[in-house]
Amino acid sequence: MKLKSFFKWSCSQKRFLHLPTALTSSEPHRMTRVLLLTEKPHDATASKSLTLMINNSLISTITSGLHYVLPLATRSLAKLTAIIDQEMETIGCQKVILPTLGHLDLLQVSGKWSEHKEDIFTLNDRHKQALFMAPTHEEMFCSWLSREKLVEKQLPLYLYQVTSKFRDEARPRGGLLRGREFVMKDLYSFDATESDAHKSYDLVCQSYQNIFDRLKLNVIKTKADPGTIGGKHSHEYHLISDAGEDTIYICSQCNHSFSEEYMEKNAARSNHCANCKCDLQAKQSLEVGHAFYLSTRYTEPFKCFYRSRLNTYCLLEMGSYGLGVTRILASCVEILSTNRVIGWPALIAPYQICIIPPKTGSKEDNLGVTHLAEDLARHLNKYTKADVVIDDRTELTIGHRVVDAKCLGIPIIIIAGRKCLESIPLFEFSYLNGSERNMKDLSFLDIMKEVESFVTNC
Amino acid sequence: MKLKSFFKWSCSQKRFLHLPTALTSSEPHRMTRVLLLTEKPHDATASKSLTLMINNSLISTITSGLHYVLPLATRSLAKLTAIIDQEMETIGCQKVILPTLGHLDLLQVSGKWSEHKEDIFTLNDRHKQALFMAPTHEEMFCSWLSREKLVEKQLPLYLYQVTSKFRDEARPRGGLLRGREFVMKDLYSFDATESDAHKSYDLVCQSYQNIFDRLKLNVIKTKADPGTIGGKHSHEYHLISDAGEDTIYICSQCNHSFSEEYMEKNAARSNHCANCKCDLQAKQSLEVGHAFYLSTRYTEPFKCFYRSRLNTYCLLEMGSYGLGVTRILASCVEILSTNRVIGWPALIAPYQICIIPPKTGSKEDNLGVTHLAEDLARHLNKYTKADVVIDDRTELTIGHRVVDAKCLGIPIIIIAGRKCLESIPLFEFSYLNGSERNMKDLSFLDIMKEVESFVTNC
DSSP: HHHHTTTTOOTTTSSOOOOGGGGGGGGOOEEGGSEEEEEOOSOOTOOOOHHHHHHTTSEEEETTTTTEEHHHHHHHHHHHHHHHHHHHHHTTTEEEEOSSSEHHHHHHTTTTHHGGGGOOOOOOEOOOEEEEEOOOHHHHHHHHHHSSSSGGGGGGEEEEEEEEOOOSSSSSTTTTBSSSEEEEEEEEEEEHHHHHHHHHHHHHHHHHHHHHHTTTOOOEEEEEOOOTTTEEEEEEEEEEOTTOEEEEEEHHHHHHOHHHHHHHHSSOOOOOOOTOBEEEEEEEEEEEEEEEEEETTTTTTOOOOOOOOSOOOEEEEEEEEEEEEHHHHHHHEEEEEEEESEEEEEEGSSSEEEEEEEOOTHHHHHHHHHHHHHHHHHHHHHHHOOOOOHHHTTTTTTHHHHHHHHHHHHSSSEEOOGGGGGOOEEEEEEEEEEEEEEEEEEOOOHHHHHHHHHHOOO | OOHHHOOOTTTTGGGOOOOGGGOOOOSOEEGGGOOOOOOHHHTTTTOHHHHHHHHHTTTEEEEEEEEEEEEEHHHHHHHHHHHHHHHHHTTTOOBOOOOEOOOOOOOHTHHHHHGGGGGEEEEEEEEOEEEESSSSSSSHHHHHHHHSOEEEGGOOEEEEEEEEEEEEOOOOOOOOGBBBBEEEEEEEEEEEEHHHHHHHHHHHHHHHHHHHTTOOOOEEEEEEEEEGSSSEEEEEEEETTTTEEEEEEEEEETTOOEEEHHHHHOOOOOOOOOOTTTTTEEEEEEEEEEEEEEEETTTTTTOEEEETTSSSSEEOOEEEEEEEEHHHHHHHHHHOOSSSSOOOOOGGGOEEEEOOOTTTHHHHHTTTHHHHHHHHHHHHHHSSOOOOOOOOOOOOOOHHHHHHHHHHTOEEEEOOGGGSSSSSOOOOEEEETTTTEEEEEEOHHHHHHHHHHHHHHH
């Protein structure tokens, strides 16, 4: 078999999603080396996603709103971050890391402190300086850029980070759905003019749409009220879910949708679409992203100017845009799972392939099928872009391990069973097609082709 | 030119360092879109690395000990993290993300609070619960694993994270050399027996050596005193530097070395090697990593047991291992740079290649050399694993931009100048060979070959 030449990587591969470096391995992973816990949720009222994520060793919760992201979920999080990074790169965003800690007076300058103080963690350092733990970074960006003397040709400037953010939630709930510490992608745009700022806003919104499209999530862009972040207008990104704490109002005719706050402030709660006047339908939802056109809401108090081509100093026009990265992860589990079986967008499942060799001491094991399974795992790991785990807990039956792999939501499960003893060995190839799981018998080489096509298309 | 087949990726590439996903791009980057600032250090006593990192738009400092990692340095940090991830993966470590915030009573259980309280940021949440911001995570790992009922076959268990850590330093200094908030890789090993724990310790130490070898940094593994982290023995990893705050004692005969604390506590400051009794030489150094064999120092107070094969409950044997990721970055700049020109380990320079097209309106520009340079940039970006920036600030002279690229420490600088007008166009190819910069004239195709070999070997 000329696998090497058959599966040589396409030269255009930079367009596909690389596995993040942390997830590449010269050997396939082995389930006996993956941290699997037997913990069960303590709280009978836990949401579906929290229960599933604890039961499947994805997260652990030791105290309210503070979570341990375990190895399997850390893999999914790395993949999700890689997708976001790619889409940010595509529209010219640059990645930075700002401090978590800032001087509390920054929030007094912006006025956020007076509106939101009970939600913000604060502390004093050893010199009795008052600090806060940033929930978002508008103030830190503006106070910094106000002294950096940007010039017009440096605009538009798009800076983002993917870091832990902090919010002293009154009622943390649902595991990663609403934590006190969470991973957020926050992006800030700086433009010369209002019309440029609108272009940036639209560009980022399209980029967000691309991210959710790649995850095959049916996200709803919802007209929102800027609220306490401030600014001129804003949109939220919602996923419909009964576990959601938000309510959005969707027009059955024109598909426009509106957040609850927007309805309260802008309509007389008339339940008619602000766009086409048709009836609105209320839906429970999870907010997974937002976009704010801030105009000079922050750049003005921080005196954040740029030097124009005419050598005058003008206020920067600003936008801010957030994606709740850990929340998106939990939302996927909430929305795509049954009560027992996790569903993932194929791109961010912890592993894409699980290979299940025969039980130790079985006829198949004695006749060499285990070696065949190991060989397949090595080939898939080496010659395709898929990430592979071999479930070598061979003291367990094949059936037991198949159930575990399904519950964990691994898209492709390959069973090396009885049919591997035929003259041309056949594996049972089980794959997710949407939320359906299909099964067919495939040879070694056919599996290689099938996986390559799966990875390219997912 | 059959570039496509010539430069097809090797099937064994998973062994090389992939560019982290955030750094892959379908088009080469352009220097006009990279955030370059004109900030200068405010503090005349700033260390060499801090001055260079501010002057070259790598970091920005707005308040003592809290730093902004700008796009260029974020690239280097992502590459360094990718190397660490690869080496951790190689020895079977699993990546996790633990919370930054923990309940303060955890530090009382371990006793760290009484020894170290002035260095630890603490705060109260809205329910008046006392929390701390973790400088390291021994307590959070032990309190969690104490309820997870690990069984012997799950051991050894190696869990690590690369996250921001917090320490209320009395005297933050040197930018990323000693911040109050910094990125640290912290790894925790859990074993069944003392002899297994020693094997884990040696395995991690070898892995650390591999990381520094790949960075071509001459790290010195130094016998250290476990200090307040506690445990039975420990080593530190030091880089010799006059900017270092530490002193280590190196034996001129047997190359053993010892930390200052170790000397104070274990010898009568005799200045003789504990190994071979020869004379020791004192050197100033930067501590960039450490390893602690903790034994049951933490697992005992947290009652952190595993179930053995004999069905008895035994305390886990623990080790903890840290690498100061942002500190390594700054240390490289401190050690490898002159006062004007940054030196990087080739693997972690912000870009590997800078291409410099002619000045706008020059003869070369008018005769099409700019297009040639753009074409080269696109080919290098598409068909090699190198990351490429084209310095399109073409209002500046070539000379000006060459100086900037050298100061930023970009290993390969390719100038599209006068010789590009010859019948076979030649580029000036300037590359770092150790700390020396060499120059040769190369054709388009020769550059492609040279870069491929550079990327493979660096």
